[in-house]
Amino acid sequence: MVYNKEFAEIDGVKIFIDDIDNYLAESYFLLFNHNKFNEAKLLNYIDQQKRKEYFKILTEAYLCNYNNVIETLSPLKPIVDTDKLLNVTTNRGNNVNMTLKDYLYLHRDWCFYDEGENQIESSVKLIKSYLPSDLQNALFLGCGVGRLSVEFSDIFQKVYSTDKSYSMIWHINKLMSEKSFEFFTPQQKNVYSLQEVAPKHTAFIPDTLKNTINQKVDFFVSDVLNLPLNEMSIDAAFSIYFTDVIALKLWFDKLNNVINKGGYFIHFGPLDYFFSDESEMLTAVEFKTFFEQNGYTTITDQILITSHLNDSNSMCFKVYRNWLFVAKKDA
Numbered sequence: 001m002v003y004n005k006e007f008a009e010i011d012g013v014k015i016f017i018d019d020i021d022n023y024l025a026e027s028y029f030l031l032f033n034h035n036k037f038n039e040a041k042l043l044n045y046i047d048q049q050k051r052k053e054y055f056k057i058l059t060e061a062y063l064c065n066y067n068n069v070i071e072t073l074s075p076l077k078p079i080v081d082t083d084k085l086l087n088v089t090t091n092r093g094n095n096v097n098m099t100l101k102d103y104l105y106l107h108r109d110w111c112f113y114d115e116g117e118n119q120i121e122s123s124v125k126l127i128k129s130y131l132p133s134d135l136q137n138a139l140f141l142g143c144g145v146g147r148l149s150v151e152f153s154d155i156f157q158k159v160y161s162t163d164k165s166y167s168m169i170w171h172i173n174k175l176m177s178e179k180s181f182e183f184f185t186p187q188q189k190n191v192y193s194l195q196e197v198a199p200k201h202t203a204f205i206p207d208t209l210k211n212t213i214n215q216k217v218d219f220f221v222s223d224v225l226n227l228p229l230n231e232m233s234i235d236a237a238f239s240i241y242f243t244d245v246i247a248l249k250l251w252f253d254k255l256n257n258v259i260n261k262g263g264y265f266i267h268f269g270p271l272d273y274f275f276s277d278e279s280e281m282l283t284a285v286e287f288k289t290f291f292e293q294n295g296y297t298t299i300t301d302q303i304l305i306t307s308h309l310n311d312s313n314s315m316c317f318k319v320y321r322n323w324l325f326v327a328k329k330d331a
């Protein structure tokens with residue numbers, strides 16, 4: 001057993017967070033706020049006199065996304081502590097995104113479009129080429145909606161896959177329990193024709209992969225800063241598009257504690273730092289040196305260019321020079 005504490009279960013989502021009341025209030029707040037944004041769009045579109053077809057398409061998209069978020073929120077509503085909700089301290093400005101981040105990942109991970117499959121396939125293939133085949137288990141940090149962890153499950157007996165976001169893990173459960181999940185990615189600009197303004201997407205997990213997940217992959221909510229895992233219980237820890245979310249100095253010790261001697265740390269991504277403290281925006285070389293000074297030997301340090309969260313309906317997409325860094329913990 002790798003877990004060192006009990007979990008709470010809300011609407012099928014396993015949650016290993018100590019202050020669960022606060023966590024649920026925060027999760028509710030984030031999603032509720034996002035839906036306020038969807039609602040404002042819908043209200044604004046009612047009065048539009050020009051470009052009626054354009055606004056009709058956008059209205060259908062925002063309405064579906066709005067109803068989706070209501071569905072995610074509804075099991076939380078009766079259990080959220082009102083006092084905690086009123087005291088949520090999360091930065092309000094950061095909570096409203098045009099499209100729920102979950103949908104950008106669902107689009108790449110579970111809609112099986114060429115652009116997403118290409119990103120996944122090339123990165124997974126390169127990373128696997130540096131890993132031995134005799135490792136027992138793996139941990140995926142900030143796993144999003146989980147496709148990458150599932151793609152690695154063939155080389156491990158067991159995969160532990162965690163994210164701090166309630167909705168990311170909720171969406172995986174939703175796909176596991178139902179045939180499909182529909183959502184929209186509205187984009188008011190960078191589009192060629194009305195057809196691309198708000199395409200509807202259908203995410204699904206094929207039955208073969210559902211079986212694999214049931215047998216091998218454990219998805220759960222936890223914070224990398226307080227992992228619910230025993231010391232030296234993990235053979236390979238993956239930080240894919242995650243290293244730049246939180247400063248290394250905050251999570252290195254916690255993660256290092258759970259990695260076995262002779263185990264692996266794998267980073268993949270462009271070091272696109274999403275926090276503001278420049279003193280923690282390490283270069284790749286500094287990052288690698290830090291690991292080497294703390295008991296790891298570098299296995300590889302190289303770049304792979306891929307598109308990122310590319311949606312072929314848009315005339316705009318990101319290309320990343322992803323840094324792949326694989327290091328082995330000294331025995």
Ligand SMILES: C[S@@+](CC[C@H](N)C(=O)[O-])C[C@H]1O[C@@H](n2cnc3c(N)ncnc32)[C@H](O)[C@@H]1O
Pocket residue numbers: 105141142143144145146147148162163164165168222223224225240241242245246
């Ligand atoms: C850029 S996304 C990458 C998702 C995934 N690795 C992928 O590439 O598909 C970063 C993820 O980290 C999660 N995250 C942020 N802070 C976290 C924390 N403290 N502990 C665990 N996950 C966290 C976010 O919810 C988000 O899903």
